[in-house]
Amino acid sequence: RLHLYSMHELGLTQTLKTLENLGLEVTDELRIPLLLPDNRDCFLYRFEIHGSADQIALLEPGSERIVEALRSLDEERAADDELNNLILTVGLTWRQVEALRTLRNHFLQIRPHYNAETVNRVLLKNSSVARALFRCFDARFDPALIQDRADAMKVAEDEMRIALESVASLVEDEVLRALHNLVQCALRTNFYQV
Numbered sequence: 772r773l774h775l776y777s778m779h780e781l782g783l784t785q786t787l788k789t790l791e792n793l794g795l796e797v798t799d800e801l802r803i804p805l806l807l808p809d810n811r812d813c814f815l816y817r818f819e820i821h822g823s824a825d826q827i828a829l830l831e832p833g834s835e836r837i838v839e840a841l842r843s844l845d846e847e848r849a850a851d852d853e854l855n856n857l858i859l860t861v862g863l864t865w866r867q868v869e870a871l872r873t874l875r876n877h878f879l880q881i882r883p884h885y886n887a888e889t890v891n892r893v894l895l896k897n898s899s900v901a902r903a904l905f906r907c908f909d910a911r912f913d914p915a916l917i918q919d920r921a922d923a924m925k926v927a928e929d930e931m932r933i934a935l936e937s938v939a940s941l942v943e944d945e946v947l948r949a950l951h952n953l954v955q956c957a958l959r960t961n962f963y964q965v
Contacts, residue, residue, distance in 0.1 A: 775816040794856040796821045840865035861902040893946045903934040908954045
């Protein structure tokens, strides 16, 4: 069960879609209105979710990331699409997924014969590559990096190379290598200014 508390009513259709984008299949839902001190309204939502044992096991250690992602989605600071599944499956934060989404959008400007859904599917199917892709980005640009940047970039590039070896489809390989090339060609970012 997943419990959500909200100071305003959540639209059921959008909430179910948001949870589905996070990789959580809702099988039952219950909304309970609550009255807080000072006559403030609050709503408790209880969702029964279904997933593989691996998905359910990821919920507890990833609960802080999921709560932060749900908050940013509710406040419309993050996009709500299937790429958010990476928050649960590979442990990225919502901001890190937004960085991948930005890379995807730049890629679509360069190669307009692809569409967002196709690139999303490629990233989700090859989630280890998606994680490695962000690690390359992070090693290249994180101003708070403690270790030597060249060493961090080499480790990230090695992880990316190994992750790319598992890609079976030529089209998927092309998409992922193009996204990697975008990271390698980038000169600067404002991602770390929060």
